[in-house]
């Protein structure tokens with residue numbers, strides 16, 4: 001059985017959501033960020049971490065793609081061929097290094113960094129996030145989901161980020177992006193993941 005390691009309110013929510021989408025059984029193991037248990041599994045001391053037998057995978061995007069590819073019959077991975085690989089990689093890099101960055105930056109300066117290095121990044125984060133919402137709007141175009149008509153691992157990542165943004169009251173000034181987040185956030189698999197420990201509360 002898969003072991004999903006993380007703390008409540010962390011990006012482990014993505015891993016639980018992905019596992020629920022795939023219908024794979026798992027155990028949620030709670031560890032604190034940067035605890036000895038987390039460092040034992042991830043040199044960064046960060047979560048989430050997935051344990052699949054002898055294999056340990058870190059970083060939420062990599063974990064979700066690994067799971068989607070391992071269970072390719074469930075249709076949550078890349079479109080076929082090298083072009084499909086480039087497409088999913090492009091979306092995942094956009095999601096983590098662009099869309100998520102302002103959300104994460106604000107959160108770190110609010111709660112995570114040592115108090116003496118925290119600054120008010122609120123206005124810059126809001127500005128950057130608004131720019132990324134426009135980018136996501138254009139990237140989505142008329143698609144239902146990131147990779148087209150079917151839900152995939154990319155939508156787990158982006159959906160989870162949309163949930164963060166809404167919880168953090170970041171304005172999302174795009175009907176298309178809001179409709180997309182409504183579509184992905186209302187999936188029953190997400191509700192099950194939240195009930196099992198993937199919730200922010």
Ligand SMILES: N[C@@H](CCC(=O)N[C@@H](CS)C(=O)NCC(=O)O)C(=O)O
Pocket residue numbers: 009010011012033034045046047048058059060061112
């Ligand atoms: N790129 C990693 C980021 C992991 C990460 O930053 N996790 C947070 C919790 S959601 C953490 O462990 N933070 C500890 C810290 O920054 O000190 C991923 O997507 O999994």
